[in-house]
Amino acid sequence: MYLLALATCVAALSHCALAGKVCSRPPEVLFATINVDKSVYDVGEEIEYTCRPGFVPNNGQRKYTCLPTGKWPLNTLLCLPKRCPTPGSLQHGKIDFIDHHYQSSLSFSCEPGYNLVGTRTSQCMADGKWSGTLPQCQPVTCAPPSLPEFGVLSYRRLKPGNVSYFLDTIAFECVPPLAIIGNETATCMENGKWSSIPECKVVTCPTPTGIENGFIEFAVRRTYHYNESVSFACQDSYVLDGPKHSRCEKSGNWSTKPTCKGPCKIPVKKAVVLYNGEKKRVQNDLKEGIQHGETISFFCKNKEKSCAYTVAVPCVDGNLTLPACFKERGFFSSLVKKDPSDMKPCEEEHEPQQYNKPAFNAPFDALRSFFHYWLQQQLLKFNHLSLQGFPHGQHQSNRSPQASCHRPGPGPAALSPSPAASPSNPRKRKRAGPAAGGGRRERGWDRFEQLAARPGRLCAGCSFSAGRGPGPAGPARPPAFSRSQAR
Structure with missing residues (x-):
């Protein structure tokens, strides 16, 4: 009985204690409101937060209940501003902004030369959209x-x-x-x-003047008006360089006139050159030279490789400079030496170059052999005449009897003294002395020996000693030569 009364008393006391506990106002949440706004809340009473327009709650709890301890649970709710979408681009203009959140603003402007059509600003609304419409920039x-x-x-x-x-x-x-x-x-x-x-x-130009080595076509001495023109031409063998027409300009002056460039004489007497892809002889085909702007190629010899190469030289207003490698050949040299134009091209080893060889070179070797034969005969005649100029017995002391070759004709003993050596003619005797006649004869024979020493030349097979005379065999005849080959 006693225990029952004690339990009833404890329960009553606990109920009285709980009846005395209450909760104060719940904590405020920024940009949010409470559905029940009171100063005191009983234990177990529930409240709910709602975010204001333009804001959205995060993942925190929105409803809370007053605890028996008289306190509210920990509040985790946050209300964040809404975000408007990124505005489109403004053609020929620009958009200025700080951010795209609720209540933010946009500012529109156009590039120079364009006018803004529409509103200049726009604001992010509570519904998450921009106010108004996007303006346009239209050209002035x-x-x-x-x-x-x-x-x-x-x-x-x-x-x-x-x-x-x-x-x-x-x-x-x-x-x-x-x-x-x-x-x-x-x-x-x-x-x-x-x-x-x-x-x-009104603009006029004076009568135009001519150009050097040229003239004005159909020129009339009068005053010319703006944009009228005249044409120029050059004399024969000169080339027009520049615009053919000259125009009266708005300044009252004529536009640039052309010039006449002169031809070039080829500064060699005889040579074979390459002109327009063909071999030409300067002395026959290019007597008048070439015109300004044209190019000829000279043949140069590469002694190491025994080949020839070409060097192109342009004609520039009457000036043509020979290449340093080109050597003009003399009359005798052209007969005994091969012309570089007839040698194989140096580029043949890598990239053969074909030349259009003229037909007149075909029998040239035969002509050269015939001339060799004729020349040796002339030298032999010269030698025979030289012997007649010796005083009696002089050649005996100058010539050795051991010569392996001898000159044809009468012997030295059969020769009579020359009139040049007569005492009655002292002036002729002076010219016939050793310093004149003898030296001239010595030089003649020296040259003959040089020519005969070359293989295949004047006196092939002859040997020379102190006697300086060709042997009995005589000079060898050149290869067979027919008249048809010389044509």
């Missing part, structure tokens, strides 16, 4: 230009349409023969005005 327009009276100046649009916009261009024209003074075009500027308007004036 220019009114038609004001033209002078009498219609001497006209213009045309370079783009189709009847309206001129920013950066559009128009071209002006004057009624002939008037000239445009100023810019021939005008541009629509950002302020809606044209850049410049030209004028039309």
